[in-house]
Amino acid sequence: MKPAYLTESAVQAFIKSAFQEDIGPGDYSSLASIPKGKQGKAQLLIKGEGIIAGIELAEKIFKMYDPSLKVELLIKDGDPVQYGDIGLTVQGSSASILSSERLVLNCMQRMSGIATITHRLTEKILHTKARLMDTRKTTPNFRLMEKWAVHIGGGVNHRFALYDMVMLKDNHVDFAGGIKPAITQTKAYLKEHDLDLKIEVETRNLGEVAEVIEVGGVDFIMLDNMDYETMRKAVAMIGDQFKTEASGGITEDTLVPVAECGVDFISMGALTHSVQSMDISLKAF
Structure with a gap:
């Protein structure tokens, strides 16, 4: 499809x-x-x-x-x-x-x-539950074709653009005044404008993971630039409450160890920006 x-x-x-x-x-x-x-x-x-x-x-x-x-x-x-x-x-x-x-x-x-690099990297993590995803790091005016190519190669398309999913990254959280206000303000905005969008929140450490879990009301938790031990602890803390995405500087060499941490998704900008x-x-x- x-x-x-x-x-x-x-x-x-x-x-x-x-x-x-x-x-x-x-x-x-x-x-x-x-x-x-x-x-x-x-x-x-x-x-x-x-x-x-x-x-x-x-x-x-x-x-x-x-x-x-x-x-x-x-x-x-x-x-x-x-x-x-x-x-x-x-x-x-x-x-x-x-x-x-x-x-x-x-x-x-x-x-x-x-499609070739997506297929090759996807094959490397078939023994895990992790799925390989693209990002918005695409060529201006060519995103449609680049994401189509990821799909053809067996990868998963993340949000297509800024309008089809909410992703609260570190700068959003910092500008909003913290994780709790970022999430609560986002939920209020979506309700006010009758928007049915998934929400993902980026976390940088276990403290932020715990805070997102406490606030709740989101769909995905991003584990950004975490080492393997921290990522495994974060996955254990989250359990089945939210889907998890590993992100941040992941390469072909680190892809398998990251997947083996138990995350649901791994996003790699290199699928589209370094091909x-x-x-x-x-x-x-």
Whole structure:
């Protein structure tokens, strides 16, 4: 099942905006050099190894630019790929293929890189109950695709934006005057504005964990930058009262020990902000 944020209108709006950025008034290289009416065929070549993402998006990009293009998908999102695989073929106006090529590749290369690392890290913690989550540390105007890639790679999407969940982080707590006023004021605001949103509170030590438990009325407790011993104690204190999320500087090397502390979720900004794109190209044949 696709995430709720992945609506057709949102995807179409992204593609339209991206084309405006890349093509503007016209792809003059193609318009100038390719004879009008020239037909061609190209294939998407995989030149890396990992999990493919963005195949479905690629078809939408080609079709939005030129509905007459014929696209054949040879693999699907989430499939493992290796060097030499062919992802799709596209046939039709040569100029249309060239004009839409770069947007397809830019999206697929980055999305596949994200899906690949998400899949690899998710596999490392399958022996625990922890689930790997993304964050809002995404590329401006490309969040939709980056979170889609995490989903394709087997990860869990955290809140999509500031409007679909309340997360009271350290600065919120400090500016609000403490954990208790931050929570009570938040609950009052949500009630006043008839908003049904989950609430998560970031904690930095066991004292703050205890305070959140005492105040109650939240859904998640974030355990931020805690060492393994402190995190295990926090998980034991919380029990089944709230879901737990480990966060803060977690790397591939520390991921497994953190998961083994018993947390429900682990959020990693690196899934989207520190990714090596997969090498993919489009070649005429």
